[in-house]
Amino acid sequence: MLNNIQEFYSILPLVILGAVILISVVIEIYSESSEKILPWFSILAFGSVAVYSLLNLEQNVEVFLP
């Protein structure tokens, strides 16, 4: 499991994407125009995750090491 906060920052893109999926499901359930919102929300989410990953390339992502 995570030993320190540094490992959390290294898996932050995955955490963000997971949160984005949950928010998207909520939008899909409760919004009548979700098909208009979700494409741009997805693009924004992917773009921010991509920029974060590019700015933190020196960190190796190690997921759930025993």
Next chain:
Amino acid sequence: MVCLLSVNYIKKYGTYFGEYYIIIQSSVLGMMLIAGARDLIMIFLGLEIMSISFYVLAGFNRKRTSSNEASLKYFLLGAFATGFLVYGMALIYGKAGSTSIDVIAQKFSVLNTDVLFLVGILLFLIGFSFKIAAFPFHMWVPDVYQGSPTTVAGLFSTEGIAAAFSALIIILSAFFVSSGNTFFKPYLSVIAVFSMLFGSIVAIMQTDIKRMLAYSSIAHAGYMLIGLAAGNSDGIAGIIFYLAAYTFMNLAAFGIVSIIEGENEANLNIDSYAGLGSRSPVLAGLLALIMFALSGIPPFAGFFGKYYVFIAAIKADLTWLAIVGIISSVISIYFYLRIVVVMYFKSSDLQEKPVINFSEMFGVAISVVLVIALGLAPGSLINLITTFFKF
């Protein structure tokens, strides 16, 4: 990019649902889990999240029989390949005593004489050979790409293959360090040769542009396998560069096909591209540029992708593999440039101009700009790869 291309595309088939984007998000989560994994179980988890999302996306045009067929075919063959993968993981775990890639790599020099361990590795490679669309595990590719929505086919051919290659790079580069990198050369070299030649030769005979791009994906998987067969740091860097270049080239190609595609899968035959140069000069010009890039003509990114993997093969004493790659590239020029000839030198009675929307054009434009940029400055990406990815 796929989301940008899909905004107007999915309206054509009456599948204008928000779930489409949620499933794409799930597939990307799976891909990121694969790329960041250091454990076999995490690789499997990421692979299944990605694969199940893909099975659903393949059948998203649920009112079309071809889409349903593509989804079912992909699911059945994908599940079968996953069986190989999991059995291989079980054998590896049984012998190594751990699913951690680092532990397995440390014990590799001891275990590489054990038959069960080697069978496990082979089954693992077979499972992933299916995912990267390598010969002889490529049978699902043409039918799935042809039947799926075009933007989804673009996702499969780029990100799906990239995620599978990232898993192979993680596993094999760890083993290369410990084993001296000659162990997997025979298997990888053979499937690379057959993938390149089969993909290039059969693509020549295709009349449907999506099937042609599917067979070209098989050939490109073969080129990337050359880098894995080389088993050196140049090969791995070459594969990562190739994946980046190939992703943007193929996304642009499928994006342009999706723009030109009419309702009810119209305009997917290569002959329907006749006269596109006069009907829609911008689209025709972009598609011509992408076809040049895919065929490996300089100064576009496709040339440098092939250059780096071929150089890696030569440095690893696999010059014969590089020669086969060059021969396959020459063969592939025929079917890529055939599109250009049809667009500019064949006339058509069709006067209908494709309707181009901002989001689609923006997505295609970004891809084309990156293809040109990677071709003009390939060293920048290669330096980035070799600086941050330590093998």
